[in-house]
Amino acid sequence: MMTPEQMIAAQKSQLEAIFALSGKAVEGLEKMVELNMQTLKTAMHETSDATMAALSVKDIQELTALQPNLAQPMAEKLLSYSHHLYEIASGTQAEFAKAIEANVAEVHKKMQSVVDTAVKNAPAGSETAVAMMKSALSAANNAYDTVQKASKQAAEVVEANFNTVTNTAMKAAQSTTRGKRAAA
Numbered sequence: 001m002m003t004p005e006q007m008i009a010a011q012k013s014q015l016e017a018i019f020a021l022s023g024k025a026v027e028g029l030e031k032m033v034e035l036n037m038q039t040l041k042t043a044m045h046e047t048s049d050a051t052m053a054a055l056s057v058k059d060i061q062e063l064t065a066l067q068p069n070l071a072q073p074m075a076e077k078l079l080s081y082s083h084h085l086y087e088i089a090s091g092t093q094a095e096f097a098k099a100i101e102a103n104v105a106e107v108h109k110k111m112q113s114v115v116d117t118a119v120k121n122a123p124a125g126s127e128t129a130v131a132m133m134k135s136a137l138s139a140a141n142n143a144y145d146t147v148q149k150a151s152k153q154a155a156e157v158v159e160a161n162f163n164t165v166t167n168t169a170m171k172a173a174q175s176t177t178r179g180k181r182a183a184a
Helices: 004-055 060-121 127-183
Strands: none
Touching: 004 060, 060 127
């Protein structure tokens, strides 16, 4: 049985973990807002430059030659933005995972302590109940480990797929721009 002091300490620890996770979520949101503001500023500046360049052309050939120069940077910037957004999201997710792992390890340690205390204080003839408690704790730990491994593998697959799609899109954008330049 937990003492009132242990219960208060456990609740305090859980609240600290919640506040730490909330702080990580706010940091991730702040990074996304910064990225969006920088992207907006850059887009406004580049749109202004592109508009002025388009308005300064003298004939259709100049306009045709100008188009590939505008499309390539836009595609690259879109891919770069997506990549930065992904990095922020995956970094925040990794921070959450690390905090959750630490919290689970602490809870496991405390549960193991409770089980050990119960085993020491168990009356004679309660070996079956003690064995069931140990078995349940072991099963919970194994289930958590399995889910944790599957989550890590899924995250690695998602990251690999994201990188493949990004590289493919970048190559496609570059080849399209080269084709337009050659045609001009």
